[in-house]
Amino acid sequence: MLETLTHVTLALSRHVRQLQSEGIAVPREVEELTAFLVHLARIRHVPPAVAVKNGSHHDPNVPDRMLVTKHEAAHLLGVSVRTVERLVAAGRLQQVQVERLARFRIGDLEAYVHGLAEAAN
Structure with a gap:
C-alpha cells in the first residue's frame, strides 16, 4: 500500500509540474489532491528504527x-x-x-x- 501511494504521488506530482511548465492550467482540485497525497506520503514513512529493532x-x-x-x-x-x-x-x-x-x-x-x-x- 505504501509503495502504491508513493508511486501515485510521484506520478501525479510530475504530471502537475509538466502541465505547469507547459503553461497549461491545472484544476484546483488536482493541485489539492496532489498536495494531500504528498502530505500522506510524508506521514506514512517507515517505522522508526528503534521500533523495528525491538520488534514492536x-x-x-x-x-x-x-x-x-x-x-x-x-x-x-x-x-x-x-x-x-x-x-x-x-x-x-x-x-x-x-x-x-x-x-x-x-x-x-x-x-x-x-x-x-x-x-x-
Missing part, C-alpha cells in the same frame, strides 16, 4: 508514528474523543506530554486494546 510491530492500518493526537487515538480505537478523555481520567489509558501537547503512544493504545481482550477471557 503494530497493525499496518496504524500510522507509522510513535505518537498520535487525542483525535487520532479516538479514531484508531473507534471511540469518541470524550471516551478517550474518560479513559485517561480513569487511569485506563496513559497519555504523555510533549512540551504542552497531550499525545498517546501507539504502544499504549495497543496495550489497552490487548488488555480488553484479556479482561474478556
Whole structure:
C-alpha cells in the first residue's frame, strides 16, 4: 500500500509540474489532491528504527508514528474523543506530554486494546 501511494504521488506530482511548465492550467482540485497525497506520503514513512529493532510491530492500518493526537487515538480505537478523555481520567489509558501537547503512544493504545481482550477471557 505504501509503495502504491508513493508511486501515485510521484506520478501525479510530475504530471502537475509538466502541465505547469507547459503553461497549461491545472484544476484546483488536482493541485489539492496532489498536495494531500504528498502530505500522506510524508506521514506514512517507515517505522522508526528503534521500533523495528525491538520488534514492536503494530497493525499496518496504524500510522507509522510513535505518537498520535487525542483525535487520532479516538479514531484508531473507534471511540469518541470524550471516551478517550474518560479513559485517561480513569487511569485506563496513559497519555504523555510533549512540551504542552497531550499525545498517546501507539504502544499504549495497543496495550489497552490487548488488555480488553484479556479482561474478556
